[in-house]
Amino acid sequence: MPRPRVKPEVMSPVGGDAQLRAAVEAGADAVFFGVNFGHGRADGAGAGFHARAKVGFDADALPDLMRGLHERGVQAFVTFNVLVFDRELRQAERQIMALAEAGVDALIVQDHGVARLIRDICPDLPVHGSTQMSVTSAEGAEHARRFGASRVVLGRELSLRDIERIANQTDLELETFVHGALCVSYSGQCFSSEAWGGRSANRGQCAQACRLPYDLYVDGERRDLGDARYLLSPGDLYALHQVPELVRIGVNCLKIEGRYKDAEFVALTTAAYRRAVDEAWAGLPLSVTPAEEQDLEQAYSRGLGPHFMAGTNHQTVVRGRAPRHRGVRVGTVTGTTERGVLVALEEAVKPGDGLVFDPANWRAPEGREEGGFLYGLWRDGRQTEDVRIGSAYELRFGRGAVDPVRVRVGDPVWRTHDPQLAARVKPLVDAADPVHTRPVAAHFRGHVGEPPALTLTDDHGLRVTATLPDALAPARNRALDDTMLHEQLGKLGGTGYHLQAVTTDLRGEGFLPVSALNALRRDAVARLTDARGRAPLRQIAPHLDATLAALPAPSRFPDSDATRLHVLVRTPEQLDAALEARPDSITLDYLELYGLKPSVERVRAAGIPVRVASPRILKPTEQNLQKFLTGLDAGILVRSGGLLEGLQGHAGQELTGDFSLNAANVLTARALLALGLTRLTPTHDLNAAQIAELAGLVGPQRLEVIVYGHLPVFHTEHCVFCRFLSSGTDYTNCGHPCESHRVALRDERGVQHPVMADVGCRNTVFEGRAQIGATHLPAWHAAGLRDFRVEFVHETPDQVATVMAAHRAYVAGEIGAAALTHRLDGVTSQGATEGSLFVPPDFGTLEPLPLIGG
Numbered sequence: 001m002p003r004p005r006v007k008p009e010v011m012s013p014v015g016g017d018a019q020l021r022a023a024v025e026a027g028a029d030a031v032f033f034g035v036n037f038g039h040g041r042a043d044g045a046g047a048g049f050h051a052r053a054k055v056g057f058d059a060d061a062l063p064d065l066m067r068g069l070h071e072r073g074v075q076a077f078v079t080f081n082v083l084v085f086d087r088e089l090r091q092a093e094r095q096i097m098a099l100a101e102a103g104v105d106a107l108i109v110q111d112h113g114v115a116r117l118i119r120d121i122c123p124d125l126p127v128h129g130s131t132q133m134s135v136t137s138a139e140g141a142e143h144a145r146r147f148g149a150s151r152v153v154l155g156r157e158l159s160l161r162d163i164e165r166i167a168n169q170t171d172l173e174l175e176t177f178v179h180g181a182l183c184v185s186y187s188g189q190c191f192s193s194e195a196w197g198g199r200s201a202n203r204g205q206c207a208q209a210c211r212l213p214y215d216l217y218v219d220g221e222r223r224d225l226g227d228a229r230y231l232l233s234p235g236d237l238y239a240l241h242q243v244p245e246l247v248r249i250g251v252n253c254l255k256i257e258g259r260y261k262d263a264e265f266v267a268l269t270t271a272a273y274r275r276a277v278d279e280a281w282a283g284l285p286l287s288v289t290p291a292e293e294q295d296l297e298q299a300y301s302r303g304l305g306p307h308f309m310a311g312t313n314h315q316t317v318v319r320g321r322a323p324r325h326r327g328v329r330v331g332t333v334t335g336t337t338e339r340g341v342l343v344a345l346e347e348a349v350k351p352g353d354g355l356v357f358d359p360a361n362w363r364a365p366e367g368r369e370e371g372g373f374l375y376g377l378w379r380d381g382r383q384t385e386d387v388r389i390g391s392a393y394e395l396r397f398g399r400g401a402v403d404p405v406r407v408r409v410g411d412p413v414w415r416t417h418d419p420q421l422a423a424r425v426k427p428l429v430d431a432a433d434p435v436h437t438r439p440v441a442a443h444f445r446g447h448v449g450e451p452p453a454l455t456l457t458d459d460h461g462l463r464v465t466a467t468l469p470d471a472l473a474p475a476r477n478r479a480l481d482d483t484m485l486h487e488q489l490g491k492l493g494g495t496g497y498h499l500q501a502v503t504t505d506l507r508g509e510g511f512l513p514v515s516a517l518n519a520l521r522r523d524a525v526a527r528l529t530d531a532r533g534r535a536p537l538r539q540i541a542p543h544l545d546a547t548l549a550a551l552p553a554p555s556r557f558p559d560s561d562a563t564r565l566h567v568l569v570r571t572p573e574q575l576d577a578a579l580e581a582r583p584d585s586i587t588l589d590y591l592e593l594y595g596l597k598p599s600v601e602r603v604r605a606a607g608i609p610v611r612v613a614s615p616r617i618l619k620p621t622e623q624n625l626q627k628f629l630t631g632l633d634a635g636i637l638v639r640s641g642g643l644l645e646g647l648q649g650h651a652g653q654e655l656t657g658d659f660s661l662n663a664a665n666v667l668t669a670r671a672l673l674a675l676g677l678t679r680l681t682p683t684h685d686l687n688a689a690q691i692a693e694l695a696g697l698v699g700p701q702r703l704e705v706i707v708y709g710h711l712p713v714f715h716t717e718h719c720v721f722c723r724f725l726s727s728g729t730d731y732t733n734c735g736h737p738c739e740s741h742r743v744a745l746r747d748e749r750g751v752q753h754p755v756m757a758d759v760g761c762r763n764t765v766f767e768g769r770a771q772i773g774a775t776h777l778p779a780w781h782a783a784g785l786r787d788f789r790v791e792f793v794h795e796t797p798d799q800v801a802t803v804m805a806a807h808r809a810y811v812a813g814e815i816g817a818a819a820l821t822h823r824l825d826g827v828t829s830q831g832a833t834e835g836s837l838f839v840p841p842d843f844g845t846l847e848p849l850p851l852i853g854g
Contacts, residue, residue, distance in 0.1 A: 188202060
C-alpha cells in the first residue's frame with residue numbers, strides 16, 4: 001500500500017529540565033520521557049510505569065511542562081513502556097487518566113492489554129507501540145494496531161531493506177531509532193536482570209548484564225579471545241548517514257536514545273539529526289563535517305556505527321574491548337617516563353582534556369583504568385601546545401593521577417572528556433532566548449475606517465486574529481505598504497517564531513504608528529502562543545471495571561483432574577529420552593528446520609501430541625517460516641506477536657502462546673487467548689504467586705506454566721558463534737559453527753550459560769542453572785493449574801530422563817515438593833535456582849483484583 005510522504009519527526013530523549021531545554025532549542029519535533037506519580041508500582045522501583053525508573057518528571061509539573069512544550073511546537077510522548085501487573089491495573093488506570101488530562105501527545109506502551117485499556121479510557125489519546133513490543137515485521141505492526149497502536153517503534157535490529165519492506169506493507173506510522181545505545185537483546189525479550197538481579201528490564205530495572213565481561217567456552221574449553229572480554233556489549237547506533245534513505249522510505253519519526261545522557265549529548269545529537277532531516281527533505285546532501293561527527297563521538301560513544309541498519313555484520317556490532325564510553329581515540333602509548341606517558345598522537349589534545357589509557361591488550365577488565373585530566377604536553381624537554389599529528393609527546397597529569405606501572409606500550413589512548421565541547425554547545429544548552437523557532441504566516445487586514453487586524457497561522461494550521469480597538473486612520477504622509485509591514489511583523493525575536501510569509505489586504509491609504517503595529521503583533525503572538533499551549537479537549541473516563549465486568553467468568557478443572565506434563569526438547573538425543581518418558585505432549589525447538597519433520601512423525605507415531613516452537617522474532621524475509629510451520633501438521637508454540645497475527649484465520653492447528661508474548665496481566669492474557677490460543681504461558685516477569693493469581697483471573701485451564709527450564713536471559717541478533725568462531729559477517733559466510741560446536745559464556749561468578757542459535761541465526765543465552773518451580777507446585781495445584789512444562793537446553797538424555805522421572809514421582813504422590821526440589825538441584829553440576837519465581841516478602845502490598853465472575 002502506498003505510504004504518504006512525510007517529513008520525519010526528530011524525537012529526543014529527556015531525563016530532566018536541562019535535557020528538555022536542550023532538545024527544544026536544538027530543534028526537536030518531539031521529546032519522550034517518563035512521569036513519576038509518587039506511588040503505584042508493586043515492586044517499588046520508581047513511581048511511574050516507565051522503563052527508566054531513575055529519571056523523569058513529577059506528575060504535578062506535567063501540565064505546565066506540556067503547556068511550555070506545546071507553545072514551542074514540540075510534542076511530548078510519555079513512556080508507559082513496562083509490563084503492568086494485575087495488582088497495579090487500578091493505579092495504571094489513574095495514571096493514564098492523569099496523563100490524558102495533562103495533554104500528553106501519546107503514550108509509548110509495551111503491554112498489549114494496557115494499550116487497549118488506554119484506547120478505552122481516552123479514544124483520542126494516541127498509543128505508540130514501544131520497541132519492547134518486539135515489532136520486526138508488518139504482521140507485528142498489525143498485531144500492535146489490533147491493540148490500539150497508531151504507531152510502532154521498530155526493532156533496532158532491522159536493516160534499511162527490512163524497514164522498507166515493512167513500510168510497503170502497512171500504513172501504520174513507523175518510528176525507528178537512529179542514535180544511541182543498543183541493547184544486545186531484542187527489547188522486550190531480555191530476562192537477564194530478572195534471572196540474576198531479581199529485577200526486570202520489562203519493568204524499567206535493567207541491570208545491564210550485557211555490559212559485563214564473559215569468558216567464552218567452546219566444547220567445554222576456555223577460548224582465549226585476546227582483548228575481547230565484553231562479548232555481549234554492542235557499540236552505539238549512529239545512523240546519520242542513513243537519514244536520506246529513511247526519509248525516502250517514509251519513516252514517520254527518527255528517535256534518539258539516551259534518557260540518562262546529559263544536556264550536551266541531547267543538544268548535539270538533536271541538532272545533528274535536525275539538520276540532516278531538513279537537508280534530506282529538501283533534497284540536499286548531508287553537510288555534516290568530520291569535526292561535527294567527532295563531537296558526536298566525543299559526547300558519548302562506545303564506538304559509533306549504523307550496525308544492523310546497514311545490514312548484518314557480526315564482526316562490527318560487538319567489538320568486546322570495553323563496555324563504556326570511550327570518546328575519541330587520540331593516540332597510542334609508546335613509552336613511559338618518570339613524570340608522564342609518551343604517546344604518538346593521532347588527534348590534537350590540550351590541557352584539561354580527560355584521557356584514559358586502555359589496557360585491554362594485556363590486562364583483565366577488573367580494576368580501574370589509568371587516566372586523568374591532562375596537565376600539559378612536553379616535547380624535547382620543553383612544554384608545548386603545538387601538536388603535530390603523528391609525533392610523540394610526553395603527556396603529564398596531576399600528581400598521582402596516573403600510575404605508569406599500569407600503562408604499557410601499545411595501549412590505546414582515548415579522550416573521554418573535552419572541556420571545549422561544552423563551550424561549543426553552550427548556545428543551545430544555556431540559551432536565554434529561543435534558538436530554534438517555528439514558522440508562522442501573517443495576514444494583515446488594513447481597511448481605512450475599520451480596526452486593523454492581524455492573523456497568524458502556525459505550521460499546524462492553528463490560526464488566531466488580533467484586532468486594534470481604533471479604526472485605521474487615513475495617512476497624512478507615508479502610508480502602510482507591504483515593505484513596512486513585512487519589516488515590522490518580522491520582528492519576532494525572543495518569541496519562538498520566525499516569519500515565513502506575509503500577505504496583506506490593504507484598502508485605502510492608511511496610517512498606523514509603529515508602536516500600534518508592534519502592539520498588534522505582540523497581541524497576535526500572545527494569542528497564538530496561548531492557543532498552542534492549551535490542553536486538548538478529550539473524553540476521558542475510567543474503563544477498567546467495565547472491561548473486567550465484560551470478561552466471561554473463568555472456568556477451572558475439577559480438583560480431581562490429572563496433572564499433565566509437557567516437555568520441550570532441542571536435540572534429537574533429548575527427544576529419544578522424552579519419548580521414553582511419554583509426557584502428555586512434546587514440543588520440538590530445533591535449530592535445524594530439516595530435522596523437524598522426521599521428529600514430528602516420530603512423536604506422532606508414538607501416540608504423543610506434538611508441537612513445534614516458532615522463533616521469537618520474524619523479519620520481513622522470514623515469513624515463509626509460517627508456511628513451513630503450518631505445513632508440519634503439528635501444534636505450534638507461538639512466540640511472536642507477528643506470527644500470531646499471521647495465523648489469524650488459519651484453522652486446524654492447536655496454538656499455544658509462549659512466555660515471549662509477555663502476558664503479565666488478565667487484560668493481555670485474555671486478549672491473546674481470544675486470538676485462538678488454547679493455552680498461554682505467562683511472561684517470566686511474574687513470580688509464582690502472580691502466576692497463581694493470573695490463573696484465577698483467566699481460568700487455570702488456559703495457562704501452561706514452565707516448572708523446569710533455563711531462563712532465556714538474552715535473545716539477540718548478535719551471533720556469538722559468527723563473531724568469535726569465524727571471520728564471517730553473517731550466515732552466508734560464517735561456516736555455521738553453531739551446528740558443530742557447543743558454546744557457553746562464563747560469568748564472573750563462574751556459572752557457564754549455554755548459547756544456542758535458532759533458525760534465523762539469532763542467539764539465545766540461557767541461564768546456566770535450571771530454574772525450578774517445585775516448591776510452588778502445591779500452591780499452583782490449589783489454584784487449579786494442571787498443565788506444566790519441562791524445558792531442556794544442554795541436558796544430556798540421562799539428565800532428561802532424571803528430570804522427567806522426578807516430576808512423574810511428584811505427580812504420582814511418591815515424593816513431596818521438598819524432595820522434588822532436592823532431586824532437581826543435583827541434576828547438573830551448576831545446580832538450580834528459584835529465579836524469577838521467587839515471591840518477595842512484601843508481595844501483596846497492593847490489593848489483588850477480584851476474581852472475575854466471583
